[in-house]
Amino acid sequence: MCLGIPGKIESVYEDHGTKMAKIDFGGVLREACIEVIPEAKPGDWTIVHAGFALNLLSEEEARETLDILEQMSELAELEDQEHSG
Amino acid sequence: MAEQTPDFLAGYRNAKLVKTVLAEIHQTVTQPWTLMEICGGQTHAIMQYGLDQLLPPEIELVHGPGCPVCVTSLELIDQALMIAKQPDVIFTSFGDMLRVPGSKEDLFSIRAAGGQVRVVYSPMDAVKIAAENPDKQIVFFAIGFETTAPANAMAVIQAEKMGLDNFSILPANVLVPPAMHAILSSPNNRIQGFLAAGHVCAIMGYWEYPPIAEQYQTPMAVTGFEPLDLVEGILQTVKMLEEGRVAVENAYSRVVTYEGNKIAQAMLAKVFKPVDRNWRGIGTIPLSGYGLQEAYQQFDATQRFDTGSIQTEESKICIAGQVLQGIKKPSECPAFGTLCTPQTPLGAPMVSSEGACAAYYRYGRKKS
Ligand code: SF4
Numbered sequence: 001m002c003l004g005i006p007g008k009i010e011s012v013y014e015d016h017g018t019k020m021a022k023i024d025f026g027g028v029l030r031e032a033c034i035e036v037i038p039e040a041k042p043g044d045w046t047i048v049h050a051g052f053a054l055n056l057l058s059e060e061e062a063r064e065t066l067d068i069l070e071q072m073s074e075l076a077e078l079e080d081q082e083h084s085g
Numbered sequence: 086m087a088e089q090t091p092d093f094l095a096g097y098r099n100a101k102l103v104k105t106v107l108a109e110i111h112q113t114v115t116q117p118w119t120l121m122e123i124c125g126g127q128t129h130a131i132m133q134y135g136l137d138q139l140l141p142p143e144i145e146l147v148h149g150p151g152c153p154v155c156v157t158s159l160e161l162i163d164q165a166l167m168i169a170k171q172p173d174v175i176f177t178s179f180g181d182m183l184r185v186p187g188s189k190e191d192l193f194s195i196r197a198a199g200g201q202v203r204v205v206y207s208p209m210d211a212v213k214i215a216a217e218n219p220d221k222q223i224v225f226f227a228i229g230f231e232t233t234a235p236a237n238a239m240a241v242i243q244a245e246k247m248g249l250d251n252f253s254i255l256p257a258n259v260l261v262p263p264a265m266h267a268i269l270s271s272p273n274n275r276i277q278g279f280l281a282a283g284h285v286c287a288i289m290g291y292w293e294y295p296p297i298a299e300q301y302q303t304p305m306a307v308t309g310f311e312p313l314d315l316v317e318g319i320l321q322t323v324k325m326l327e328e329g330r331v332a333v334e335n336a337y338s339r340v341v342t343y344e345g346n347k348i349a350q351a352m353l354a355k356v357f358k359p360v361d362r363n364w365r366g367i368g369t370i371p372l373s374g375y376g377l378q379e380a381y382q383q384f385d386a387t388q389r390f391d392t393g394s395i396q397t398e399e400s401k402i403c404i405a406g407q408v409l410q411g412i413k414k415p416s417e418c419p420a421f422g423t424l425c426t427p428q429t430p431l432g433a434p435m436v437s438s439e440g441a442c443a444a445y446y447r448y449g450r451k452k453s
Binding site for chain 2: 017018054057063076
């Protein structure tokens with residue numbers, strides 16, 4: 001129910017004064033309401049739930065978390081090699 | 086679709102990284118801990134990826150009440166059924182709701198008997214149906230947690246803007262913090278740490294949680310939905326428990342901030358007000374739901390339709406209440422997988438795509 005799907009904003013427009021966007025979900029274009037992320041612009045990532053964008057998705061934060069984990073994982077591999085070697 | 090997922094998101098399903106975090110969980114744990122994931126979507130992801138089976142045996146995951154379809158009270162379902170049966174009504178709902186058993190029937194059977202029940206993907210679609218059918222009354226079953234509440238509020242605002250007097254909602258939203266209080270203050274409580282639901286926090290932030298964590302000495306981590314998010318949330322919570330630290334941490338920082346989405350929160354406060362709500366199988370939790378503000382009362386379907394006096398009747402066998410409070414596992418229910426299956430559900434947790442019973446059935450967790 002609370003599942004949100006990440007998508008990339010293609011274009012923004014208005015419908016009866018409500019902010020809307022066309023959003024690309026892995027190649028499938030759908031409309032969603034972006035009333036609560038008025039700063040959103042084409043190229044931004046967002047999380048959409050029930051046709052409604054919940055928040056912007058920070059690509060920078062996403063990469064940072066992954067980078068830290070990648071490093072952890074490489075360290076762990078090194079340690080494994082040391083133990084077995 | 087998969088090959089089009091950008092690398093910065095695909096990484097959250099990277100098996101090597103998940104294994105690294107799992108290894109750290111194994112290293113960190115020195116004693117048994119019981120964690121609850123609030124959100125039913127997370128319960129399903131955990132089962133689907135088999136994460137529950139990869140965790141150290143000391144960690145028990147208990148499934149929370151975060152399945153809106155499951156906790157919507159029998160009274161509300163029976164009210165929905167009564168409204169849906171009326172001529173000139175088009176009753177709109179998320180698809181999950183159609184097979185949830187009411188006292189005697191479900192929305193699906195009403196549709197089969199000729200009632201106009203339509204599945205919508207978004208509450209905004211229901212507003213569109215209202216604009217296209219001026220001679221019909223369109224009612225939307227406004228269920229969901231804080232994640233869905235802004236979309237529900239937006240539908241009401243949009244209907245008002247468009248001057249639609251044939252649109253109303255059956256307010257059924259529920260709220261997470263009051264449910265946390267109810268769980269943690271229960272004499273049966275076993276929960277020592279929470280995975281807070283990421284998309285609820287995308288809207289609400291997590292400023293509401295530190296006082297709860299403090300009051301019950303229960304650490305929490307805001308957690309997302311991908312396998313890597315889930316193990317990260319578990320790791321952060323277990324670390325706090327092992328260190329004897331009580332805090333609320335954020336393991337879903339790419340979507341969630343401490344403050345949450347202020348514009349969405351303002352929209353919620355404009356349209357809704359907290360009201361006492363009855364949770365199916367659990368009972369009434371004070372100020373745990375959203376009702377419409379005075380200014381939006383005309384969009385309340387319960388004011389528009391006479392739903393009379395409803396006599397509800399629950400299945401005698403179903404132990405959904407205990408399952409939803411984390412007291413029992415679905416596999417401990419005598420009806421699980423025999424009398425009660427997704428084809429013949431006795432309770433909502435077997436119907437909903439987020440229900441714990443459906444997750445256990447689908448992913449073959451027969452024995453506890
Ligand atoms: S298995 Fe079926 S009867 Fe048992 S608690 Fe779950 S929904 Fe209810």
